Structure formats: structure tokens, C-alpha cells
Amino acid sequence: MNFLSVITYSGIFIFALTGAFKARTYRMDIFGATVLAFVTAYGGGTLRDLLIGIRPVNWVNDNIALVLVLSSTTITFLFKLDYRKFRRTILITDALGLGLFTVAGIEKSLLSGINEFYAVAMGVITATFGGLLADILCNSVPNLLKRGELYATACAIGGIVYVALKHTSLTNNINLLICIALIALIRFVSKWKRVTLPEI
Incomplete structure (x- = not known):
């Protein structure tokens, strides 16, 4: 198992845990919670694979x-x-x-021959669309669309930095860690300091 696989599986567990927490908030039974955990963990990666033509999608046959x-x-x-x-x-x-899935989404896209610009977009989709689908299933406004949430923005910034650092002498593992830390830091600061994007 390589470092990227460790990152991917860590992200799956963390997002699944987030989905299960959310299910508990909405008083779902254990089946509903499992569905929500699955959607949160796999929704973004599934959409990414469908968009770039990976078959079968990432979770099939992955015990x-x-x-x-x-x-x-x-x-x-x-x-x-x-x-x-x-x-x-x-x-x-x-x-x-968010950091783990952004990196995993970018790397899997690059390995599939997607150019760097669209690989960053696929990284953002991988990291955010599972949570969006879970929020829709819970009939709540997705975090992705809420005012004051630097959610996809954090992923995009971290993804751009990640792709840029791939052209330096840094090892790929260090680059991965920098991207994850940067996305998490932006997310924390946006919550703590209430940093928002301008309203339309």
C-alpha cells in the first residue's frame, strides 16, 4: 500500500465518520446512517470517476x-x-x-491523463460533492453553498499550490502533506476569523 492509498483510506474513514455524525443529528437509524456515511465518503470520488471515465468507479470491489x-x-x-x-x-x-480527498482526487486525475487545471477541479469535486449530496439527502443547505464557508475555495487554493509544488524539488510526500495542512489551515482560519467571499 503506497502513501496515496493511505491518504485515500484515511479520507474515506474521516468523511464516513462525518456522515455518520450528521445522521445522528437527524435521528436516522443505522441503515440511514450507513447510507449517509457512504454517500459522504464516496459521492465526490464517484462523480470524479464518472467525469473522467474511470471504470469501474473507485469503490467497486474495494473491501x-x-x-x-x-x-x-x-x-x-x-x-x-x-x-x-x-x-x-x-x-x-x-x-x-477535505485536504486528504483534494490530494487524492488530483493525483488520480493526473494518473488518468487529465491536465493540471482540470485535475485541480476534479480534486475539489472529490473533496466537496460527497458532503453536498449528504446535505441534500438531509434536506439542508449544503456547506458548499453556505455564505461564510471557505469550503471549495480552500480545496482550490490547496490544489493549486499542490500542482505548483510538483514542479519544484520537493518530494511528492512532502508536497502532499503541505497541501493537506494548507487546506485544513484555511478552513480553520475561515471559521475562526469568519473570513468570507464577497456577496453577489
């Missing part, structure tokens, strides 16, 4: 990823983890998940 999703749901329900008590934890896991 490790399926176990991670089921584990996140089980942990949330066995320990009765409450979204309201863990908001700060969820912000941290979500920010790290």
Missing part, C-alpha cells in the same frame, strides 16, 4: 473502504457520539478530510 464506512457508522452508534458535543472534532475531521 477495505467498505469496512471503513461500516466501522465509522458502528463506532458512532455504539458509543452514542453526539454531533452537538463533537462540533469542534467534526470541524477538524472535516477539514482534514
